[in-house]
Amino acid sequence: MEKKPLVLLVDDEQDLCTLMQMSLSRMGIDTHIAYRLQEAVQALKTHQYDACLTDLNLPDGNGLSLVDFIAQNYPNLPVAVLTAYGNMDIAIAALKAGAFDFVSKPINQKHLEQLLQKAFNQPISQLHIQEDTLEHRLLIGQSLPIQQLRIILKKIARSQAPVFITGESGTGKEVVANLVHRLSNRNEGPFIAINCGAIPTELMESELFGHRKGSFTGATQDKQGLILSAHGGSLFLDEIAELPLTMQVKLLRAVQEKRIRPIGSDTEIDVDFRVISASHQDLEALVQQGKFRQDLYFRIHVMDIVLPALRERGNDIILLAQHFIQKICQEWDIPVKPLSERAREFLLAQYYPGNVRELRNMMERAITLSDESSIDLPHLQTAPLRPIAQTNYANATQQGAVGNDQLSHVPSRKLPEEGLELYLEKIEKEILMNALNLTHWNRTLAAKKLGMSFRSLRYRLKKFGLDGEDDSV
Known part of the structure; x- marks a missing residue:
């Protein structure tokens, strides 16, 4: 026969305890009742519970003390607090002390079931x-x-x-x-x-x-x-x-x-x-x-x-760079390129206003530029192509958008070998990179400077793989 879950209920209102005990019994849950703080402490020492429900106002102490006691001595025991409706400040204090949730009085049967379902859902x-x-x-x-x-x-x-x-x-x-x-x-x-x-x-x-x-x-x-x-x-x-x-x-x-x-x-x-x-x-x-x-x-x-800024994480920068290199090389089906010692020193010295997202994009660019078996200092230092002169672009972004007059600064050259469409995409990508760098990778501000909506910028970043989304930090 399967053992029933056992809950410790701590509250000095006897009628409420009786009603809750009946409700829990119908749910197939056994209950021990403690009417005082010290009774609850003693019960915890002599029984193994699957969850604890405690009121915050007890005759011989504060329920927060019990929450803290359980957090310190029984860290695997889920504890939830019972609180009067609207008493949110105390409920929040209980959550910060270690409670996993709270339920307001009068107790709603449905909410109580959901609460305990969460508590029993997964073995610690x-x-x-x-x-x-x-x-x-x-x-x-x-x-x-x-x-x-x-x-x-x-x-x-x-x-x-x-x-x-x-x-x-x-x-x-x-x-x-x-x-x-x-x-x-x-x-x-x-x-x-x-x-x-x-x-x-x-x-x-x-x-x-x-x-x-x-x-x-x-x-x-x-x-x-x-x-x-x-x-x-x-x-x-x-x-x-x-x-x-x-x-x-x-x-x-x-x-x-x-x-x-x-x-x-x-x-x-x-x-x-x-x-x-x-x-x-x-x-x-x-x-x-x-x-x-x-x-x-x-x-x-x-x-x-x-969350800490990347520059505050020391050698994590190298570990993250290696992670991104391995992941990108696997995605591109090419041999993994290690970082040279000079490249490592360079990475550790950077400020990274765009943090982890900027580091990932930097690794992607370095892998693209490297024709060798490793990533060295020149691959990281290489400035991106700037189809719009840097000073003029900076002035344009300060005014809010890139105007048509800036187009005159695109260097004249022969017809691009890759074709017009790919060439224009390359120019657009570099403009986006410049805007992100100038705004310290603040995408909302970059969109404003470029005179486009945030949604439009986000679409373009995804299009060119500049969103830097990854499943690790």
């Missing part, structure tokens, strides 16, 4: 095996910042709390967001990534929340929004600072209530997702400027991950 021993392989495969390097990041991810993976990732452009925010998802007990659910700066404002509500047929001109059929697509998994909102204030209000309710209403619908839909967001901008400063809602800021800003 399997989770640790998965962490070891994924962390080292996707977080390449042995620098102190990367080692600390691995430790933080272990803690965050257990939680259901919202995660906010910050760091310079190109540091790998989406890679880390995906890693948080894959290490969590939501890893069998979808991971939906949204770049908030790439969706036109007029389409944003429909894209996020979906719509019903006939709700507006052009709505010829029902559409499921991206938030509902993340049901059972994780929703990653990249560059969340780009969301308009009107959309921030709608997102806040979806994140807080876990309910959405598609455009044109009379009913709301329950949706279960974990929100992970990211931005290279200072959200706190934007809140002060009135450009980002404070309530949404506090709701998404529960667990913080700060």
Whole structure:
């Protein structure tokens, strides 16, 4: 006969405990009840539990103390907190202390089932095996910042709390967001990534929340929004600072209530997702400027991950360069080209405003330029072709866009051997590279300087392989 899960319920309200015990029994779960903090501590010492549910207000202490005690002494035990409706500050403090989720009173049977399903979903021993392989495969390097990041991810993976990732452009925010998802007990659910700066404002509500047929001109059929697509998994909102204030209000309710209403619908839909967001901008400063809602800021800003700049990672630069070289050479079906000693010294001395994304593009260019068996200093130092004079291009970008008058600076030459189309593509690629370098790989600013939409720039970067997307950091 299969052993039933055993849950420790800690609350001083006897009637509530009795009701919850009955509900858990119907779910096939055994329950031990502790009415005081010390009773709970003693029970933990004498029994092996599969999960713990604790109130935050106990007669002989604070439930946060119990959360911290479990985190320190029983790190594999999932603990969730029971909190009064609206008492979000304390609930967030519990999540930071080590709780993996919280549920508001009065307890909703459906939410309680979902909560415990997450707690029992994956054996902790399997989770640790998965962490070891994924962390080292996707977080390449042995620098102190990367080692600390691995430790933080272990803690965050257990939680259901919202995660906010910050760091310079190109540091790998989406890679880390995906890693948080894959290490969590939501890893069998979808991971939906949204770049908030790439969706036109007029389409944003429909894209996020979906719509019903006939709700507006052009709505010829029902559409499921991206938030509902993340049901059972994780929703990653990249560059969340780009969301308009009107959309921030709608997102806040979806994140807080876990309910959405598609455009044109009379009913709301329950949706279960974990929100992970990211931005290279200072959200706190934007809140002060009135450009980002404070309530949404506090709701998404529960667990913080700060990604280090590449220049702060020391010899990780070489390890990452070697990783990219091996991957690119395999993709191109050519022999792997090692880095010379001079090339290594050069790479370690660079500033990398575009971070990991810039390093990957640098390796791709070096492999292309190298006709030898290895990558040496000249392959890294070679400046890109500049069909527009550097000084004139810089002046043009400062004015906001490249004007027609700059075309006169394209060097005159014979008809290109590769044909007009390929030649123009080469010129376009170099212009994009110049814009990215001048704006320190800030793609939003580069799009503005080039006089095009972010979406258009993103398309062109993908077209020329300059997006630098990779599954490792």
